Structure formats: structure tokens, C-alpha cells
Amino acid sequence: MEEIASYRSHGGTQGVYRHASSATGTEMVFSAFVPDHEEGARLPVVWYLSGLTCTHANVTEKGEYRKACAELGLIFIAPDTSPRGEGVPGDPKGSYDFGLGAGFYVDATQAPYDKNYRMWSYVTEELPALVGAGFPADMARQSIMGHSMGGHGALTMGLRLPERYKGISALAPICAPSRVPFGIKALNGYLGAHPDDWRRHDAVSLIEDGAKASEILVDQGLADEFLEVQLRPELLQAACDAAGINLTLNLREGYGHSYYFISTFMADHLRWHAERLKA
Amino acid sequence: MEEIASYRSHGGTQGVYRHASSATGTEMVFSAFVPDHEEGARLPVVWYLSGLTCTHANVTEKGEYRKACAELGLIFIAPDTSPRGEGVPGDPKGSYDFGLGAGFYVDATQAPYDKNYRMWSYVTEELPALVGAGFPADMARQSIMGHSMGGHGALTMGLRLPERYKGISALAPICAPSRVPFGIKALNGYLGAHPDDWRRHDAVSLIEDGAKASEILVDQGLADEFLEVQLRPELLQAACDAAGINLTLNLREGYGHSYYFISTFMADHLRWHAERLKA
Numbered sequence: 001m002e003e004i005a006s007y008r009s010h011g012g013t014q015g016v017y018r019h020a021s022s023a024t025g026t027e028m029v030f031s032a033f034v035p036d037h038e039e040g041a042r043l044p045v046v047w048y049l050s051g052l053t054c055t056h057a058n059v060t061e062k063g064e065y066r067k068a069c070a071e072l073g074l075i076f077i078a079p080d081t082s083p084r085g086e087g088v089p090g091d092p093k094g095s096y097d098f099g100l101g102a103g104f105y106v107d108a109t110q111a112p113y114d115k116n117y118r119m120w121s122y123v124t125e126e127l128p129a130l131v132g133a134g135f136p137a138d139m140a141r142q143s144i145m146g147h148s149m150g151g152h153g154a155l156t157m158g159l160r161l162p163e164r165y166k167g168i169s170a171l172a173p174i175c176a177p178s179r180v181p182f183g184i185k186a187l188n189g190y191l192g193a194h195p196d197d198w199r200r201h202d203a204v205s206l207i208e209d210g211a212k213a214s215e216i217l218v219d220q221g222l223a224d225e226f227l228e229v230q231l232r233p234e235l236l237q238a239a240c241d242a243a244g245i246n247l248t249l250n251l252r253e254g255y256g257h258s259y260y261f262i263s264t265f266m267a268d269h270l271r272w273h274a275e276r277l278k279a
Numbered sequence: 280m281e282e283i284a285s286y287r288s289h290g291g292t293q294g295v296y297r298h299a300s301s302a303t304g305t306e307m308v309f310s311a312f313v314p315d316h317e318e319g320a321r322l323p324v325v326w327y328l329s330g331l332t333c334t335h336a337n338v339t340e341k342g343e344y345r346k347a348c349a350e351l352g353l354i355f356i357a358p359d360t361s362p363r364g365e366g367v368p369g370d371p372k373g374s375y376d377f378g379l380g381a382g383f384y385v386d387a388t389q390a391p392y393d394k395n396y397r398m399w400s401y402v403t404e405e406l407p408a409l410v411g412a413g414f415p416a417d418m419a420r421q422s423i424m425g426h427s428m429g430g431h432g433a434l435t436m437g438l439r440l441p442e443r444y445k446g447i448s449a450l451a452p453i454c455a456p457s458r459v460p461f462g463i464k465a466l467n468g469y470l471g472a473h474p475d476d477w478r479r480h481d482a483v484s485l486i487e488d489g490a491k492a493s494e495i496l497v498d499q500g501l502a503d504e505f506l507e508v509q510l511r512p513e514l515l516q517a518a519c520d521a522a523g524i525n526l527t528l529n530l531r532e533g534y535g536h537s538y539y540f541i542s543t544f545m546a547d548h549l550r551w552h553a554e555r556l557k558a
Contacts, residue, residue, distance in 0.1 A: 007535060007537060007539035007540075008500075008502065008531075008532075008533035008534045008535065008539065008540070008543075009534075009539035009540070009542065009543050010542070010543045011543075014539055061340065061341050061538070062340050062341065064343050064346070064542075066542075066543075067343070067543075067546075221287075223287065252287075253287075254287035255287045255288075256286060256287065258286060259340070260286035260287065260288035260293055261286075261287070261288070263288065263289070263343075263345075264288050264289045264290075264345075264346075267346075
């Protein structure tokens with residue numbers, strides 16, 4: 001693991017790191033913010049999964065998470081959203097919602113994507129091992145959040161690995177990818193035309209199929225252009241209601257889908273995670 | 280004045296605006312954040328002047344000012360750093376420290392720059408008139424801050440227009456442009472080889488020549504790559520000491536020159552301005 005940038009910020013260190021990934025067969029870049037801490041301390045970790053088109057850089061530059069993380073003593077990890085580089089196949093049509101920048105946090109089974117697009121394994125296995133070894137991280141205290149496609153990733157990882165993640169939250173998540181255009185395109189492309197296989201990568205389906213969580217926090221802007229067709233929080237609400245999961249769904253008048261929305265509610269989410277990580 | 284973007288963020292409205300400028304003879308773009316406020320209220324205005332290479336967008340995306348401005352009830356205006364567009368001459372050598380993105384907040388007297396590079400008039404006259412007319416702004420309560428080249432702009436405007444600006448602060452400012460390479464190149468290029476004319480655009484010279492301020496706030500990172508050659512806060516400290524100006528110079532161990540530094544101390548500066556704007 002190579003440090004490619006390091007900045008002092010908000011009473012901590014914002015680093016950017018590159019490493020060879022066995023999961024994706026490529027080099028991968030991620031960012032990590034580590035608050036100042038006592039020698040030997042191990043801090044809880046919040047994973048932030050980004051949305052379509054993003055790298056680690058978007059939230060690192062625009063997310064406004066460092067002040068809250070420094071105050072709360074949280075390490076903040078921001079992975080990329082797909083493998084990158086020469087030889088990694090993208091969308092043949094060149095669109096932004098599949099391929100590069102659009103890994104959808106699954107392990108692809110379909111050629112040519114199955115060789116590199118293994119973001120589930122990368123985010124849940126390979127990168128946690130690197131973080132646990134390379135940072136002052138208490139890997140017994142992890143939680144996960146994400147935005148849009150990354151909200152989908154946070155919800156599905158949190159629901160499938162409940163012992164791992166002490167908190168699950170999302171900003172404007174794609175709640176039911178197997179039922180909306182972004183998700184149908186991605187799941188069909190990465191996992192093939194086998195809708196039964198998609199259910200493990202769909203938060204609403206996972207809950208319908210019995211996945212448990214005590215609580216989930218979601219913020220959603222009501223001026224979000226993707227709300228009605230792609231995000232569909234009402235399906236998550238219905239599934240949580242039926243399953244007895246305590247969903248806090250904050251609907252925010254006037255807010256859109258961008259980092260102007262994300263940055264507004266970032267500190268609220270981090271405080272929520274901190275309470276659950278320190279309980 | 281045309282609104283080209285508007286986002287709800289942190290309990291206010293972040294807008295981006297374009298207008299034809301008579302000062303620069305070009306179209307100009309600036310951003311304005313307006314906190315939610317009572318009908319008919321007029322809010323104080325903080326001007327933020329950006330550094331070399333920046334447009335309005337850098338601080339708008341990375342400056343982390345909206346939460347503090349919303350809490351404090353401050354309008355935040357971020358102009359561009361030079362005229363832009365077809366026909367505006369840049370640096371013949373294509374460098375980043377002169378010409379486009381590097382207006383140095385002067386009215387140029389030297390051809391070919393004198394036609395468009397009139398950022399002093401733009402920031403102190405034309406844009407305030409637009410802001411006063413187009414926003415719920417109390418133009419009797421303005422203050423000014425800036426970063427690097429924009430710190431130079433904030434210091435010189437604040438020192439020359441003390442009745443206008445109730446507070447002057449800067450992050451890593453170019454304190455004495457007539458004595459450092461960035462400034463000598465810019466002032467020579469825009470104002471000609473007449474060092475006496477440069478003194479009105481040099482904060483240290485202005486103070487030496489009798490400009491008054493009750494107090495100035497500066498934050499400076501000690502890991503700033505430009506500190507020793509280009510910024511020289513020790514010259515500002517000496518001039519303020521000699522003139523009886525209360526300079527608070529916060530030296531910040533480990534911090535650099537980027538928005539990771541700026542965003543860390545932004546809220547402190549805004550609180551400092553708010554105290555002076557509401558007194």
C-alpha cells in the first residue's frame with residue numbers, strides 16, 4: 001500500500017492510498033481520514049460508498065465529513081466505485097451507469113466483467129484487511145453508509161453482514177435495484193438474466209427474504225431528480241414496516257441528489273453512527 | 280444577472296450567477312450562498328476572494344462555509360479571480376501565476392491587460408452594486424476575507440476601504456506582493472515597472488504608508504509550500520506591530536496551502552466576521 005497524498009485537515013490526517021488489488025486484478029485507490037488520537041488507540045471505522053461516476057475524490061473533497069469525524073473519533077474510508085485502468089472493460093455504450101464508475105458493489109459473474117468487477121469482495125474482504133493492518137482501526141467497530149449506488153451498497157452489505165456493521169445508513173440510496181432502470185441494467189450486466197440471483201443485491205428483496213437489522217437511517221431529498229424512478233424509498237419503507245425494521249426516513253424538502261445535499265446531512269449520519277459504534 | 284445553478288444546502292440556497300461586466304468587458308460568474316431568513320430581512324455579507332487558478336467553484340465546492348454561514352446568518356459571495364473568455368489575454372508563457380485565474384485584484388494599467396483586468400473595480404464597485412440589488416444583503420454590513428492571492432486582495436481592499444469592511448481576515452495571504460516573486464511578476468505586468476504604484480496593492484506597504492485597521496485575523500499553515508518565499512506573514516506582523524494594528528496570526532502546525540487547510544479554519548473566520556458584523 002502506497003500513500004500518494006497526505007494532508008493535515010480538521011485535526012486529523014486525510015490520506016489517499018494506492019494498492020494492487022487481488023479482488024479486482026487492478027490497482028485501486030481509496031482515501032482514509034484518521035483523526036488525531038492517543039498513541040496505541042484503535043478508532044471505529046465508518047465506510048462510505050460513493051455513487052455513480054465517483055471515485056474516492058468526490059466525497060473526500062466535497063463531503064464535509066472531517067470535522068465531525070475528528071470530533072467523534074471516527075476513521076472514514078472512501079473506496080472507489082469500480083476497477084479502473086487499461087484492460088478493464090467499461091460499458092460498450094460508454095454510458096455512466098454501467099462499467100467504469102458503476103460497479104454496483106457486486107461480484108460480477110458475467111464475462112467480460114467477472115474478471116475485474118468484484119467490488120463486493122473488494123469492499124467487504126480485501127480492503128478491510130488492508131485497513132485493519134495499515135491504520136489504527138478497531139475492526140470490531142465498523143459501520144457503513146453510502147450515497148445513491150453507494151447507498152445501495154451500504155444497505156446490502158449492512159443487511160448481509162449484520163455482525164460486522166454496527167450501523168447502516170444511506171443518503172438517497174437506490175433502494176430496490178432489481179426494480180429500477182439503473183439497477184436492472186447493472187444486475188443484468190454483471191449477474192446475468194437471473195433475477196433470483198439479484199435478490200442478494202437488492203435491499204428491499206433482502207428484507208423481504210428475511211434479512212434483519214434493528215434500524216436503518218436514510219435521508220432523501222424531495223427535489224432529487226432520481227427519486228421516483230431510480231431510488232424508491234417507499235419500497236424500502238414498506239419492506240421495513242413489514243419486517244419490523246426501524247427505518248428512520250428523513251424526507252428533505254428542496255434538497256437534490258448532489259454533494260450539496262450529502263454534505264448537509266453528513267454530520268448527522270456520522271453522529272448517528274458514532275452512537276452505535278460506541279454503545 | 281442570470282442564475283445558472285441553484286442548490287438547497289445546509290439550510291440555505293447556494294446559487295451561481297452569470298452577468299455581463301462593464302468593469303472587465305466580459306461575462307463574469309460568481310457564487311452566492313444565502314441562508315434562510317425572515318421575509319424582508321437583510322443579512323450581512325462576507326466577501327471571499329480566491330487564490331491563483333481558482334474560479335468561484337473551488338471554495339463553493341470545497342470551502343465548507345455553508346453550515347457556519349447558515350448558523351450565523353451570513354451571505355457568502357465568491358467572485359472569480361480574473362476575467363475569462365475569448366479575447367481576454369492570458370500570460371504569453373501560459374503560466375498559472377499571471378493572466379487568467381491570476382488577476383491579483385488590481386485595475387491593470389498596462390496593455391493588453393488594461394482592457395479586461397480590472398478586478399479591483401469589479402470586486403469593490405460593480406459586484407457590490409449587483410449584490411446589493413439582487414440579494415437580501417445589508418450592504419452597510421460587509422466584511423472581507425480571502426486565500427493566498429485572494430488574501431492579498433482582502434487585505435488591500437480592507438485596508439483601503441476601512442469604512443466599507445467591518446472585518447478583514449485572510450488564510451495564507453500573499454502579504455507583501457511587491458517583495459515576492461508572484462507579486463512582482465503580477466504587479467509589474469499589470470501596473471508596469473513603477474514600484475511606487477505597487478504600494479497601494481501591497482498590504483505591508485499600505486500599512487507602512489499609514490493605512491489603518493483596528494485588527495486583522497490571519498491563519499497560516501506551517502507546512503505551506505509557499506510560506507517562506509511567497510507569503511511572508513512575518514512582514515505583515517512587523518508592519519502591524521509598528522503601526523499598532525492588532526494582528527492575530529495563527530500559525531498552524533502541519534497544515535498546507537490547499538482547501539484541506541482552508542476548510543479547517545473557515546468556520547473560525549466566519550464566526551470572527553459575524554461578531555464584527557453584528558456589533
